[in-house]
Amino acid sequence: MRRVGIVGAGITPCKSHWLERTYYGLSQMAVKTCLEDAAVSVKDVDAVIYGIYNDIFELSAIPEHPLQGIIGMTNKPGMRVTNGGATGAYAMLAAYTFIASGLYDTVLALGVERSTDCFDFESMTQTPEVIKTIGWSADTFFERELGWTASDSYAEVVLAYMDDHPEDLKPEISAKISEILCQQAKNNPFAQRRDEVVTAEMAMSSRYVVYPFKLLEMCVYSEGAGAILFASEEKAKAIAANTGQPIIWITGIGACNEHSVAGPDYTRHKYMGRIWSDHIASHKAYEMAGIKDPVNEIEIVELHDAFIKQLQITMGEMGFVPVGNTDALIEDEIMTPGGKILVNPSGGLTFGGHFVGGSNMFSCWSARREMIERELSRGLVHGTGSTVAQYGVAMTLERSG
Amino acid sequence: MAEKVIPDHFIPPVASEIVERDGESYLQTNESMFTFYKRTKGEFSKYFLGLRDELKIYGIRCPRCSTVRVPPFALLCPDCDFVEMEYVEMADRGVMNSTPPITYFAHSLFQSWVPFGRGRVILEGADTALPVHVYTTKGVLTPFVFDKSTPVKIVFRDERLGKPTDIFAVPLRELDADQRARTPLMESDLDFSTSEEPTIGDATETRQETYDRALAMLQELAANVEESPRAQANLAGWQRTIEVKTAAGSLSLAIDDGSLTVTEGSPDRTDFVMACDDPQLLVRWMSFKDALTNAIVTGELWISVNKEFTTVFKLDRLPRSVRRDLA
Numbered sequence: 022m023r024r025v026g027i028v029g030a031g032i033t034p035c036k037s038h039w040l041e042r043t044y045y046g047l048s049q050m051a052v053k054t055c056l057e058d059a060a061v062s063v064k065d066v067d068a069v070i071y072g073i074y075n076d077i078f079e080l081s082a083i084p085e086h087p088l089q090g091i092i093g094m095t096n097k098p099g100m101r102v103t104n105g106g107a108t109g110a111y112a113m114l115a116a117y118t119f120i121a122s123g124l125y126d127t128v129l130a131l132g133v134e135r136s137t138d139c140f141d142f143e144s145m146t147q148t149p150e151v152i153k154t155i156g157w158s159a160d161t162f163f164e165r166e167l168g169w170t171a172s173d174s175y176a177e178v179v180l181a182y183m184d185d186h187p188e189d190l191k192p193e194i195s196a197k198i199s200e201i202l203c204q205q206a207k208n209n210p211f212a213q214r215r216d217e218v219v220t221a222e223m224a225m226s227s228r229y230v231v232y233p234f235k236l237l238e239m240c241v242y243s244e245g246a247g248a249i250l251f252a253s254e255e256k257a258k259a260i261a262a263n264t265g266q267p268i269i270w271i272t273g274i275g276a277c278n279e280h281s282v283a284g285p286d287y288t289r290h291k292y293m294g295r296i297w298s299d300h301i302a303s304h305k306a307y308e309m310a311g312i313k314d315p316v317n318e319i320e321i322v323e324l325h326d327a328f329i330k331q332l333q334i335t336m337g338e339m340g341f342v343p344v345g346n347t348d349a350l351i352e353d354e355i356m357t358p359g360g361k362i363l364v365n366p367s368g369g370l371t372f373g374g375h376f377v378g379g380s381n382m383f384s385c386w387s388a389r390r391e392m393i394e395r396e397l398s399r400g401l402v403h404g405t406g407s408t409v410a411q412y413g414v415a416m417t418l419e420r421s422g
Numbered sequence: 423m424a425e426k427v428i429p430d431h432f433i434p435p436v437a438s439e440i441v442e443r444d445g446e447s448y449l450q451t452n453e454s455m456f457t458f459y460k461r462t463k464g465e466f467s468k469y470f471l472g473l474r475d476e477l478k479i480y481g482i483r484c485p486r487c488s489t490v491r492v493p494p495f496a497l498l499c500p501d502c503d504f505v506e507m508e509y510v511e512m513a514d515r516g517v518m519n520s521t522p523p524i525t526y527f528a529h530s531l532f533q534s535w536v537p538f539g540r541g542r543v544i545l546e547g548a549d550t551a552l553p554v555h556v557y558t559t560k561g562v563l564t565p566f567v568f569d570k571s572t573p574v575k576i577v578f579r580d581e582r583l584g585k586p587t588d589i590f591a592v593p594l595r596e597l598d599a600d601q602r603a604r605t606p607l608m609e610s611d612l613d614f615s616t617s618e619e620p621t622i623g624d625a626t627e628t629r630q631e632t633y634d635r636a637l638a639m640l641q642e643l644a645a646n647v648e649e650s651p652r653a654q655a656n657l658a659g660w661q662r663t664i665e666v667k668t669a670a671g672s673l674s675l676a677i678d679d680g681s682l683t684v685t686e687g688s689p690d691r692t693d694f695v696m697a698c699d700d701p702q703l704l705v706r707w708m709s710f711k712d713a714l715t716n717a718i719v720t721g722e723l724w725i726s727v728n729k730e731f732t733t734v735f736k737l738d739r740l741p742r743s744v745r746r747d748l749a
Contacts, residue, residue: 167553177522184570
């Protein structure tokens with residue numbers, strides 16, 4: 022396989038609702054910013070992968086089709102990826118594969134999503150309709166009609182984990198992580214909740230949405246777009262020579278989809294107390310990258326924190342702390358300010374924003390930005406999605422020069 | 423008239439409007455994305471007809487690896503080169519696969535159910551877990567009613583449509599010997615009558631002082647709601663009269679379409695009751711140190727009507743809304 026590097030990235034501000042732009046306009050904003058960052062013309066881009074999660078959010082069953090011409094990719098290949106919350110990560114995996122296979126030299130991964138155009142006319146608010154829209158993602162024969170939601174689906178996993186590890190995930194630890202992410206979001210000019218102040222005490226006392234998830238310990242709904250430009254080694258070096266920016270090489274990439282039906286044996290069904298998708302995806306990526314000891318070899322992680330307690334479990338599954346003692350993230354100062362690993366300097370999806378199809382591009386944009394600005398050598402970008410954290414993707418990064 | 427697949431009150435009028443932001447005008451229109459179905463249950467028909475008409479739960483067993491899958495979500499075993507499996511009738515008892523999530527904030531389709539639990543039960547002899555609603559017959563549904571391995575029994579709804587909601591699980595420990603032995607056990611065999619109001623503790627001097635403080639803070643909150651657009655929006659279109667009982671006395675909260683009135687003593691009529699020993703809980707709520715929802719979940723606060731969680735959410739939002747508008 023050929024070497025693949027990231028040579029440009031651009032995102033829009035994350036907003037709870039973009040009144041000023043449709044998803045067409047948001048896509049243009051992200052692509053323009055990304056290509057300016059890479060100092061290339063769209064004419065130099067060979068193909069595009071679209072990450073758009075939910076047709077209903079965009080009010081279209083082929084939501085990517087109008088974007089092809091709008092972003093200047095007429096008569097070039099374009100393919101949409103939709104994989105629940107992990108849509109963006111899977112779209113980047115597809116972009117990587119397009120180049121690694123030798124088929125193309127420069128591929129754009131564009132993630133975009135609306136959400137709060139959805140509106141509940143009973144409560145005259147958006148949130149219930151957004152939850153309902155995501156609810157159509159559930160198994161339609163056996164689960165959706167039971168009131169499945171994304172939150173209660175991830176709560177199932179966390180509660181099962183707590184059954185197995187009752188001493189882990191202490192409330193004060195999740196609250197502290199929320200506070201840290203809130204502070205880190207202030208360094209992200211595009212963060213949705215940049216001006217918000219959430220302390221550990223506030224997070225602790227916020228109300229339960231679905232037990233054990235509290236309002237200030239979970240991601241927000243956002244609208245926005247993100248674009249990442251991938252290039253083959255030769256092209257990447259040429260682009261980097263022009264921009265003067267280091268190339269962020271993709272050294273490893275792994276993905277895993279678990280079974281959706283619960284059972285005690287994780288090799289045949291979903292074992293509810295683990296996120297094996299994250300474990301398998303990350304370890305595949307480590308194997309490819311030659312990483313043996315992630316906690317000492319990776320300096321920055323941009324992780325898909327749909328829920329803070331899930332962030333903790335995912336960090337355990339990815340080998341940064343032991344599964345069963347993820348509170349070590351705080352207690353052993355792994356992710357506290359100045360700690361061993363910089364986790365979600367963007368504020369994560371909790372404070373930065375979560376426009377589903379492009380959230381992982383948002384994470385990738387941040388990881389690249391931090392690796393360049395702070396001169397960090399190795400990073401990791403993660404995506405999770407679907408019911409019961411069924412899908413996981415991990416991508417390890419390395420900065421050139 | 424038969425119930426509609428989309429209730430009329432969910433449907434907005436055809437309309438458009440101009441919304442202003444940063445000096446610019448933007449047009450938005452009321453739209454919808456709907457499709458009607460006559461959808462086959464296909465290979466799952468036997469399972470759903472079993473629930474609806476036979477009052478039986480079917481699983482499916484692989485003759486080669488002996489795995490029993492419930493619900494029978496595949497006809498051919500994916501682990502044995504797609505060998506054809508055979509239906510088996512399952513027991514109506516099992517254990518929880520894990521602690522089930524309890525939803526407190528639901529969207530419009532399920533709002534009337536809150537709080538509700540969606541769990542997975544491993545029926546006796548099964549290798550996979552059956553998704554079902556979980557209920558308690560003993561009052562407010564909290565996360566502490568069930569946990570991993572809690573023995574449960576499946577109960578059939580009296581009215582069934584051939585849907586996953588035709589059955590639910592209750593803890594075996596809540597059933598008497600006759601109910602445990604009965605198969606099928608029907609919803610009407612259970613007693614879901616309102617749980618008894620807890621006995622309130624004694625009024626101590628400290629609690630009286632706290633009650634006075636809580637009452638004053640609540641009255642200040644009510645006054646602030648009048649100045650807070652966010653808080654008014656939280657209470658818009660809502661009417662409820664709530665009696666809050668504490669060891670040091672009762673008070674009344676009256677919500678009326680965007681406004682809140684707080685008075686000392688019991689109201690003439692109530693939509694529901696909230697009861698707690700220590701009025702400090704109310705002070706903590708208004709001081710951002712706790713949420714009423716959380717107090718109910720942990721058992722510190724009792725409510726007489728489960729579905730009034732929706733009202734509790736609205737109250738929980740008020741202190742923060744007021745602070746954001748008036749800070």
